[in-house]
Amino acid sequence: MTVSPVKQQVSLEAFLEQPETKPASEFSNGEVQQKPMPQGEHSRIQSKLGDSVNQVGEPNQVAIAFPELRCTFGGRSIVPDIAVFRWERIPRQANGRVENRFLIHPDWAIEVLSPDQSQTAVLDKFLHCSQHGTELGWLVDSAEETVLVVDGSQRLQLIRGGAEVPVLPELGLSLTAGQIFDWLVL
Secondary structure: OOOOOOOOOOOHHHHHHOOOOOOOEEEEOOEEEEOOOOOHHHHHHHHHHHHHHHHHHOOOOOEEEEEOOOEEEOOEEEOOOEEEEEHHHOOEOOOOOEOOOEOOOOOEEEEEOOOOOOHHHHHHHHHHHHHOOOOEEEEEEOOOOEEEEEEOOOOEEEEEOOOEOOOOHHHOOOOEHHHHHHOOOO
8 A cells, every 4th residue: 555645734925935946836725836847849839929928018018928937826826837917017116127026916827738737737727817817828738739718707718720819908919829839840
């Protein structure tokens, strides 16, 4: 008979005092879970998506995509692969510089599914985000070439091929699922 290890419960405050890990660890329901190490396809999609959002969002002061940014809100501390914040919601210091700690929900959270990552865990994260004000969540699955979208009302959409993927409306960015996966071909 095998005995599974007992997971120790930890408080959010105790978790936030711990040193950061690589890859990042997240806190949910008293438990700490380390994210999987990103691989090639994951890294490429994350980089291109973040760049695409920032190319249209930053010059117009509409939104900024932050890769691997810790967001702590609603009793959890998560690290989406990309956290997009509308310009006016970005936490700033008195001198205008970006804050280091983001104690608010992102407007749009993006996760690129890694081979060892649980879809259920990511969906749970998106549901938590939407319950606390996040308008959009994307689960990008390169193996299936799909983007599962969770909107603010927790409605799910599965996007494939030439279908356009919803983004924050004021961003003015147009992307299809097919375009996202075409980035994997060099």
